Amino acid sequence: MSDIKNLKQYSKASERFEGANLLCPGCAHGIIVREVLNATNYPLLVAASTGCLEVSTAVYPYTSWDVPWIHIGFENSSTAIAGAEAMYKALKRKGRLYNDKEPKFVAFGGDGSTYDIGFQFISGCFERGHDFTYVCLDNEVYANTGGQRSGSTPIGASTTTTPAGRISYGKKDKKKDLLFIMAAHGSPYVAQVAPNKWKDMSKKIKTAIETEGPTFINAMSACTTEWRFPANQTIEMSDLAVDSLVFPLYEIINGRELRITYRPKNVIPVRDYLGAQARFKHLFKKENEHIIEQWQKNVDEYWEYLQRREEAKV
């Protein structure tokens, strides 16, 4: 668990999330969730929003969860776990706890639950300072309902509600910059993680869970079904994302102090990342090439901004 040094040890770590589930082959959700549950030795209470994770891991009469787990709706896993955390505080004060150990509280949501419908709830929880960690499984699309755009879907992606067509290059709007929005709540810890950098990911998750107050993890979760790449290339897809700086790995402490936690030795062009996924296939048509150029420009500028923020230490 917390003293895991290599992948071999990790593969033998105790299971709080069973391998028996209905996630698609190649889905990164399982990898991330497993890593969240293994990142700490604390007992965990877990809430999940409606989405791929929920519908594939708790189909009555089965459950993949060997931790107390609750699902209410699409938008409110954050508030549900906040309620449980409040109950813990109340029962502790009244001397009525069921166990002596101190639990930690985790909520999972997809990007639809997090960037869109559940954003108000998460924002409220962070403002009120509940002691929990929110983990967004960010696959940049409403995958559970069959591939509609979300506030996390990047520009140029073809989705079922922003399809690329004769006169459209797909989604017109940029991905919402959620990490900075979460940091702006004054959260003691927010971070972006990707499953290919598993040590970085595990360390950040442990920090998030064990830091007091509301903390946020945005986890890149490559979606073989909606991004359209072969199911055995999930980790390669994450490599492309972080090495092209499309998905930079960094953390922000106390809402201000930014640290970049991974700097690619060889930064690869964004087009390599885009070219590996069929959701961006149409961008390689001549008339859409300018979107790829725009992408590269956005990524470069954002990386520049992150570095300046890091240096400024403000």
Next chain:
Amino acid sequence: MAEKYELQEIEVWDGNMAASHALRQAQIDVVSAYPITPSTPIVQNYASFLADGYIDGEFIMVESEHAAMSGCVGAAAAGGRVATATSSQGFALMVEVLYQASGMRLPIVLNVVNRALASPLNVNGDHSDMYLGRDAGWINLCTYNPQEAYDFNLMAFKIAEDYDVRIPTMVHQDGFICSHTAQSVRPLKDEVAYKFIGDYKPKNAMLDFDKPATYGAQTEEDWHFEHKAQLHNAIMNSMPVIERTFKEFEQLTGRKYSVVEEYMTDDADIILVSLGTTVESSQIAAKKARENGIKVGVVSIRVLRPFPYEALGRALSKAKAVAFLDRSLPAGAMGMLFNEGVSAIYKTDSRPVVSNYIYGLGGRDLTQNNLQEIISELNNDAKNGKITHATQQFIGLRGPKLGYN
């Protein structure tokens, strides 16, 4: 440990304050709430109890009613006593989560201070919100004055948390008419009230993390039907527990309640059926009509869910003409009480003439004159043995008379 609150033998409380004290005495572990008129004072009072140290639970002031009920569900699943309050639009925003609370069999107590639904926006009392949440799988208890807002809250915890019931429970009171009208209330002593409710005994508490439970699983057609049927069965079977709780409360306080309450119905030709504050107005009207030789009785619904088919059918079986007074209007249909009441009568041998009066939407007063008008129409029905006017009529509505058959 919370500070002791000194109560007088008789307190002057409005319905909201009465409910707040019941919540305090129940020693709730978590309240998760969002303000809305006219229920706001319930959580405001609760917050001031907390500020003065009379409560040692947690109070989360969330950012919406949907979140309020979401927090309640998470807290209740974690394994403790939970309550909140709302009205109208807030209640409407909660509705999604109301179904989830009952589906997970979490005994949350929700005070609903009934109010109209927009549009047009209106802060005053009617039963539109009650109608909206009626089928959410909650036990629904109806009160008509501050004393009852207090009494029913205490009983609500006991009923909801009964180990065989475990169903969330709403306590309704009329917006402003009950919630903001101060009356004399006889509270129980704190320790007596708490003893009546008893300690909270959860099933599968999430905080009991040595025995992990999965709450809110997904089902498809292979199990969903069974789960919904089980919930229905549990609500239907809660009636004896509700009746037993009324009885125990009567033994403790001398205050007698029953699922369907009858007033001068023994020899009544005409019966007015209502709920909420209208019950007392109807009783006054009945008494007055009897001075003119018209035998009027009043039946009030105390428990809307589980619906008291048997008791209501029995109460109405001897009458010649019955009016169901509805303070809500399901647009395009007869009123809620009418529809449900008629189905209660259907099984009885003698069937009275039935009609539906819609009144008081958005807080409009139902006057004694209005009630005498209804009684006079019903008197004609009773004499003729058939309906002599439109089945559904609107009382106190300006403009041309509206009626539907």
